[in-house]
Each structure stands twice: as C-alpha cells, then as structure tokens.
Amino acid sequence: MTNTMATKGPGRAYRKGISLLKLAAMFPDETAAVKWFESVFWMNGCKCPRCNGISVYETKNTNGMPYRCRDCKRYFSVTTGTVLESTKLPLTIWVWAIFLEMTNLKGVSSMKLHRDLEIxxxxxxxxxxxxREGLKPQLIEFFEGPIEADESYIGGLEKNKHADKKLKAGRGTVGKAIVLGVKDRKTKRIRAEVIEETTKPVMQGFINETRSKDASVFTDEHRSYKGLRNHTTVKHSQKQWAVSTILGEYAHTNGIESFWATLKRAYHGTYHHLSKKHLNRYVIQFAGKHNLRGLDTIDQMVMVVRGMVGRRARLKDLIA
Known part of the structure; x- marks a missing residue:
C-alpha cells in the first residue's frame, strides 16, 4: 500500500477507484481474500496474535486455524485477535462489505448490504x-491548527414522532443528540464525538485535548466557547459568516459545517433512524471516512482492515 494521496486531477485530488468488475477480478475466490487479509494484518510477517511469537508454522488443521505458534502452542488464523475473529462469513464477503461502505459517501444500510451480499x-x-471499529482512530487526533469547532444536533423531528414518544417541553434541539466536531484546516482531518451536554468544561475540554496549545480556533457565538485560547468568534446571528483575524487568517466554520451536512444526509437518506446508543459509532465512522477520503480506494480498505487489529465488536455487547 502506498498510503499517499494520489496524483492531482484537474482542480481536485484524484483518487484511483476500483470498479465492481475490477474488484471481482482482484478477489475471484476465498484464497485470494485470505491472502490479502494476511498481507494487511501481517505486513511485517506472520506472528502469533496470542503471544506475539514469530516462530509459527502452517498446519493441516481443518477447523479454520491453519497456523500454530511454537511458543504458546496455540492455533490461530488470520482473523484471530481482530474484529473479524469468530466470523462465519467468507472473507470475500468482508472484502465486498468494506468496499461498499468505503465507496458510498453516505454509507450503506444493513438492508442494502443484506440484499447486495445475500446475507x-x-x-x-x-x-x-x-x-466501524476499523474506522476508529488509534489515538486522539491532535491538530496543529487553525481549527474550526462546531456543535450539531442529530435526531428526528418531534412532529414526526408517535404521540407517546414526543417530548413535552421545549422546541428545536429538544430530544436530539449533541455532536461536537473539530476540523483541522491544515490536514483537513476531523474529530467528532457525541457529547452529553453543551457546558463549557465539556466543549472546551474536547477542543483543547484535540489541538496544540497555540492553535487558533474558530467557532460560532455559542457561550460555551468563550474563554478559549486564540479564539475568534464568527457571529452567525448577525449574518456574519467569515471574519479576518489579526494574524491574517480567515475565520469561518464552513468546513466542519460541511461535515455535518454529509452526516445528516446519511442520517436521513441512508439510515433514517439512529439510536442514541450507537450514534457515536456512526459519527466516528463518518469522521474516519472523511479522514481517509484522499487515499485510493484500495488504500482506504487497507487502512480500515489495519484498524481492526486488537479490537472486538461482539453482537452480545452491541445489543446489550
């Protein structure tokens, strides 16, 4: 994997995509899929996921565990120690699922994946x-700035809810989940998460742990942003959408607001409803996809698969 931005096309970053026919040719059978996952998970050579031992060998094990470690004596496969562990699906299905997710800007619903892959x-x-586990960042994003910060509200309209589910107080943001996001102007990377409340400690804490000490931050006039270091406010309530700073920077929050637009189009157009329990997974998913969008399609897929190492997403935990 090159892990670099592809060459520039006319006026925009050019990414090398993969057609459906090409993907089918790249992964004609299960053997090809297994070899690809092995090349991604074990890019520095096969090692035991149980004890990290490098003295391993292939066996004739027919129970889906074709490797054994000489150090700990345990059997393992390419999916052991990853989010794919214990999967009963062919790895070709996983290849196609990852491809479909990464090539659809607004994501893929479980109903569509069910129809497309016949599962x-x-x-x-x-x-x-x-x-989605593979799209989680390994570490907290740390931005040099300037950065844009903004909060958004995700959830259905009260008027669209059944009478017994409507909230009786307030209007506008009542009943919606709060999402806070930060976009780094320099790298164009985004960090976003669901937050419990729009208090100053919560919002400023999230922003400050995401940026370097001297990074400039641009926000709207929400009161909880007041007091941030190197802070410039864009007063949307006064029809102000951008302002020049004393450092010659152009302060606005258009970049992070564009991300909210994508997230909300996915909410309404693909998923239609997201439970508060899992909303943060979807927010992190779209931030992760945004941060990989400059890579070629195959490199995006590789990065997702690498992010699956050492993680689990067991069904019993998801539905608990």
Whole structure:
C-alpha cells in the first residue's frame, strides 16, 4: 500500500477507484481474500496474535486455524485477535462489505448490504458495526491548527414522532443528540464525538485535548466557547459568516459545517433512524471516512482492515 494521496486531477485530488468488475477480478475466490487479509494484518510477517511469537508454522488443521505458534502452542488464523475473529462469513464477503461502505459517501444500510451480499439483515448490521471499529482512530487526533469547532444536533423531528414518544417541553434541539466536531484546516482531518451536554468544561475540554496549545480556533457565538485560547468568534446571528483575524487568517466554520451536512444526509437518506446508543459509532465512522477520503480506494480498505487489529465488536455487547 502506498498510503499517499494520489496524483492531482484537474482542480481536485484524484483518487484511483476500483470498479465492481475490477474488484471481482482482484478477489475471484476465498484464497485470494485470505491472502490479502494476511498481507494487511501481517505486513511485517506472520506472528502469533496470542503471544506475539514469530516462530509459527502452517498446519493441516481443518477447523479454520491453519497456523500454530511454537511458543504458546496455540492455533490461530488470520482473523484471530481482530474484529473479524469468530466470523462465519467468507472473507470475500468482508472484502465486498468494506468496499461498499468505503465507496458510498453516505454509507450503506444493513438492508442494502443484506440484499447486495445475500446475507441476513441482522448479520449485515453486525458486519457494518465491525467495519466501524476499523474506522476508529488509534489515538486522539491532535491538530496543529487553525481549527474550526462546531456543535450539531442529530435526531428526528418531534412532529414526526408517535404521540407517546414526543417530548413535552421545549422546541428545536429538544430530544436530539449533541455532536461536537473539530476540523483541522491544515490536514483537513476531523474529530467528532457525541457529547452529553453543551457546558463549557465539556466543549472546551474536547477542543483543547484535540489541538496544540497555540492553535487558533474558530467557532460560532455559542457561550460555551468563550474563554478559549486564540479564539475568534464568527457571529452567525448577525449574518456574519467569515471574519479576518489579526494574524491574517480567515475565520469561518464552513468546513466542519460541511461535515455535518454529509452526516445528516446519511442520517436521513441512508439510515433514517439512529439510536442514541450507537450514534457515536456512526459519527466516528463518518469522521474516519472523511479522514481517509484522499487515499485510493484500495488504500482506504487497507487502512480500515489495519484498524481492526486488537479490537472486538461482539453482537452480545452491541445489543446489550
């Protein structure tokens, strides 16, 4: 994997995509899929996921565990120690599922994946949650800035709810989940998460742990942003959408607001409803996809698979 941005096309970053026919040619059978996952998971050579031993050998084990470690004596496969562990699906299905998720800007619903891959809808739902694990950042994003910060509200309209589910107080943001996001102007990377409340400690804490000490931050006039270091406010209530700073920077929050637009289009157009329990998984999913969008399709898939190492998303935990 090159892991670099592809060459520039006219006026925009050019990414090398993969057609459906090409993907089918790349992964004609299960053997090809297994070899690809091995090359990604074990890019520095095969090692035991149980004890990290490098003295391993292939066996004739017919129970799906074709490797054994000489150090700990345990058997393992390419999926052991990853989010794919214990999967009963062929790895070709996983290749296609990852491809479909990464090539659809607004994501893929479990119903569509169920139809496209001819698997149960419940299985497709679990597959997509396991792919989301691969899109989680390994570490907290740390941005040099300037950064844009903004909060958004996700959830259905009260008027569209059944009478017994409507909330009786307030209006506008009542009943919606709060999501806070930060976008780094320099790298164009995004970090976003669901937060419990729009208090100053919560919002400023999230922003400050995401940026370097001297990074400039641009926000709207929400009161909880007041007091941030190197802070410039864009007063949307006064029809102000951008402002020049004393450092010659152009302060606005258009970048992070564009991310909210994508997330909300996915909410309404693909998923239609997201439970508060799992909303943060979807938010992190779309931030992760945004941060990989400059890579070629195959490199995006590789990065997702690498993110699956050392993680689990067991069904019993997801539905608990």
């Amino acid at each position: 149960r809808q419940a299985t497709a739902w679990h597959v997509l949650h396991r792919i």
